[in-house]
Amino acid sequence: xxxxxxxxxxxxxxxxxxxxxxxxxxxxxxxxxxxxxxxxxxxxxxxxxxxxxxxxxxxxxxxxxxxxxxxxxxxxxxxxxxxxxxxxxxxxxxxxxxxxxxxxxxxxxxxxxxxxxxxxxxxxxxxxxxxxxxxxxxxxxxxxxxxxxxxxxxxxxxxxxxxxxxxxxxxxxxxxxxxxxxxxxxxxxxxxxxxxxxxxxxxxxxxxxxxxxxxxxxxxxxxxxxxxxxxxxxxxxxxxxxxxxxxxxxxxxxxxxxxxxxxxxxxxxxxxxxxxxxxxxxxxxxxxxxxxxxxxxxxxxxxxxxxxxxxxxxxxxxxxxxxxxxxxxxxxxxxxxxxxxxxxxxxxxxxxxxxxxxxxxxxxxxxxxxxxxxxxxxxxxxxxxxxxxxxxxxxxxxxxxxxxxxxxxxxxxxxxxxxxxxxxxxxxxxxxxx
Numbered sequence: 387x388x389x390x391x392x393x394x395x396x397x398x399x400x401x402x403x404x405x406x407x408x409x410x411x412x413x414x415x416x417x418x419x420x421x422x423x424x425x426x427x428x429x430x431x432x433x434x435x436x437x438x439x440x441x442x443x444x445x446x447x448x449x450x451x452x453x454x455x456x457x458x459x460x461x462x463x464x465x466x467x468x469x470x471x472x473x474x475x476x477x478x479x480x481x482x483x484x485x486x487x488x489x490x491x492x493x494x495x496x497x498x499x500x501x502x503x504x505x506x507x508x509x510x511x512x513x514x515x516x517x518x519x520x521x522x523x524x525x526x527x528x529x530x531x532x533x534x535x536x537x538x539x540x541x542x543x544x545x546x547x548x549x550x551x552x553x554x555x556x557x558x559x560x561x562x563x564x565x566x567x568x569x570x571x572x573x574x575x576x577x578x579x580x581x582x583x584x585x586x587x588x589x590x591x592x593x594x595x596x597x598x599x600x601x602x603x604x605x606x607x608x609x610x611x612x613x614x615x616x617x618x619x620x621x622x623x624x625x626x627x628x629x630x631x632x633x634x635x636x637x638x639x640x641x642x643x644x645x646x647x648x649x650x651x652x653x654x655x656x657x658x659x660x661x662x663x664x665x666x667x668x669x670x671x672x673x674x675x676x677x678x679x680x681x682x683x684x685x686x687x688x689x690x691x692x693x694x695x696x697x698x699x700x701x702x703x704x705x706x707x708x709x710x711x712x713x714x715x716x717x718x719x720x721x722x723x724x725x726x727x728x729x730x731x732x733x734x735x736x737x738x739x740x741x742x743x744x745x746x747x748x749x750x751x752x753x754x755x756x757x758x759x760x761x762x763x764x765x766x767x768x769x770x771x772x773x774x775x776x777x778x779x780x781x782x783x784x785x786x787x788x789x790x791x792x793x794x795x796x797x798x799x800x801x802x803x804x805x806x807x808x809x810x811x812x813x814x815x816x817x818x819x820x
Contacts, residue, residue: 425455433468442493641686685730760794
């Protein structure tokens with residue numbers, strides 16, 4: 387397995403000399419509204435002696451556009467040509483084309499070989515700079531610098547953390563439908579830099595990211611039975627958690643990354659257990675003559691959501707982290723599965739099967755406010771962006787072909803396919819990189 391070297395950024399954040407008081411800014415996005423009108427933003431080519439500046443600004447633009455909150459202005463409409471990002475732009479030239487925000491920047495190769503990337507964010511109507519930062523890194527990490535800049539702009543204009551400097555682990559599928567080779571793979575959140583993590587000699591399923599480190603659990607059928615592994619992405623080190631006959635989903639981490647929670651089958655029943663990763667001690671949390679599975683912790687570790695057929699068909703339930711106070715929270719038509727608690731704690735995502743179709747939806751932790759975001763022939767496996775504003779899932783089309791990964795935001799209006807080298811399923815989103 388290839389070793390993943392830690393990407394170390396020496397980040398020198400500086401609010402530059404022309405930065406004005408944020409309280410005076412008129413440009414902001416209220417992302418809590420039901421329908422958000424995308425903000426017109428002009429993103430200029432960053433100045434550089436080669437094409438790297440334009441490549442960095444193009445990634446920034448693509449990130450912001452893909453969020454659905456920003457509408458980049460066509461560069462052919464630009465009136466002013468930015469040649470010196472240190473100078474104050476001619477604001478009337480930008481308001482004339484309805485650019486409410488403006489991004490300028492440069493990319494410079496330092497004498498020691500490092501790359502220096504910097505940006506400035508301007509409010510064109512208030513005639514002021516909102517923020518400016520610079521970052522130092524190795525030249526091969528230019529895409530990550532672009533994601534970090536996009537996150538900084540997103541946060542400054544929405545008031546919430548971005549999600550662009552993150553990765554997604556998934557199952558890459560190749561070959562005919564009745565004989566698929568399934569490998570563990572990883573990519574940037576925009577689909578770039580995809581690479582394989584396992585050889586494909588054994589089937590792998592349902593990878594799960596740790597919420598606070600670059601570590602995953604996944605299930606592999608080595609030796610013909612399900613085994614759960616921990617994989618450290620920074621070092622490539624793999625550790626066997628255990629052999630679990632009858633397991634169908636990999637464990638999920640607790641918010642502190644010290645425990646995993648899983649469903650283990652005994653006879654015709656399946657119950658939920660928590661395991662301490664240091665001692666390997668397990669604690670049984672449910673004890674029913676039913677199938678309890680797909681558990682997921684709340685971000686404060688106090689509660690667990692799971693699916694169970696104890697009422698006759700799959701529905702969502704929640705309980706305290708010690709297994710007490712088990713109660714049903716889903717009551718709509720159809721069957722509910724694969725619940726995942728948002729990192730914000732305000733919503734639970736799920737898969738719903740009804741009328742021969744599969745939907746991805748969200749509800750509040752008490753079961754109220756259910757909303758369907760997207761419906762298709764076979765949608766499954768939602769996973770949350772680190773800021774809790776976007777979901778990824780996979781869709782299996784009817785007929786020929788294989789599964790593909792899609793993203794959708796909480797409005798349900800911004801659905802997009804995430805490009806992968808081949809068929810792809812079971813996405814799991816990482817926390818923000820450090």
